[in-house]
Amino acid sequence: MPITTCVFDAYGTLFDVNAAAAQAADDPDFPRLADLWPAVARDWRRKQLEYTWLRAVADRHCDFWQVTQDGLDWALAAQGLDDPALRARLLALYRQLPTYAEVPAMLAALKARGLTTAILSNGSPDMLNAAVASAGIAPQLDAILSVETVGVFKPHARVYDLVGAQFGCAKDEVLFVSSNGWDAAGAAGYGFRTIWVNRAGDPPDRLYADPHHTLGNLVSIPDLL
Missing domain, CATH: 1.10.150.240 (Putative phosphatase; domain 2)
Incomplete structure (x- = not known):
């Protein structure tokens, strides 16, 4: 799909x-x-x-x-x-961390293509809301999903379940992007399509699944889609 x-x-x-x-x-x-x-x-x-x-x-x-x-x-x-x-x-x-430089334009490009965008994070809702507001990217996001809804951290499957519960989408309709190799692997094992943003050039984690794509930053995500 x-x-x-x-x-x-x-x-x-x-x-x-x-x-x-x-x-x-x-x-x-x-x-x-x-x-x-x-x-x-x-x-x-x-x-x-x-x-x-x-x-x-x-x-x-x-x-x-x-x-x-x-x-x-x-x-x-x-x-x-x-x-x-x-x-x-x-x-x-x-609580006011800046985004990486490419983030606003990348999110805007995804929204221009009619895609749904969201955050799925270990962060608590107040932390995430503060960071999103400080960075000014709220208009480019359809939802901010926190593990606090299910009371367990990633990569537990209950966390990834939040996406389907929020948007009613199938797993293979979701592209999940993380800078954590273990998170991208966990989401791939769950059934999402995944990108590992490997900014540091680290070797891949040896886990039960592998990210589908590896990128050095977020710039090319709209083109990859």
């Missing part, structure tokens, strides 16, 4: 998760971050994801904002950065 619905992961796919640490590093109030911000950003994201998987396996769900704070606390401790003001600044910036 032809693709009717394009669904995007949010963090790392549409929104630049490294931007909060990079922006805070330019603040003269936090001079130590100037050299440490790449490590903070890397560890923050890694722990954020690890904690979603561990909570899902243990059936100890909490919302993504708590996971985001827990991941940041680990990352700051790993670099010896015990600074409540820095922590508060990084969390505030995370």
Whole structure:
């Protein structure tokens, strides 16, 4: 069947998760971050994801904002950065992450072709709404779907079920796009067509399914369709 619905992961796919640490590093109030911000950003994201998987396996769900704070606390401790003001600044910036440069035009091109567009994210609704509003991309989205509806993180099938429940579409009508190889693989195993946005040039994950396409960014998605 032809693709009717394009669904995007949010963090790392549409929104630049490294931007909060990079922006805070330019603040003269936090001079130590100037050299440490790449490590903070890397560890923050890694722990954020690890904690979603561990909570899902243990059936100890909490919302993504708590996971985001827990991941940041680990990352700051790993670099010896015990600074409540820095922590508060990084969390505030995370709620207003910029999109990657190609995102607005890419979404507009999909909408111009009559396609349905949505976010499907681990993010809590208030986090996602704040990021979408800050980036100004709400007019290009038909829905913002959060795992909080089902109370478990990706790649659980109940999360991907949210797309069909929202739009009434078949699995093979959906193109799912994620910068996380494991997420793209999980969605492919579920039955979606998938794109892995491999910005870092990482090797593919060894999982039960493979993404259907791999791209370096989001620019060519309208042409690929």
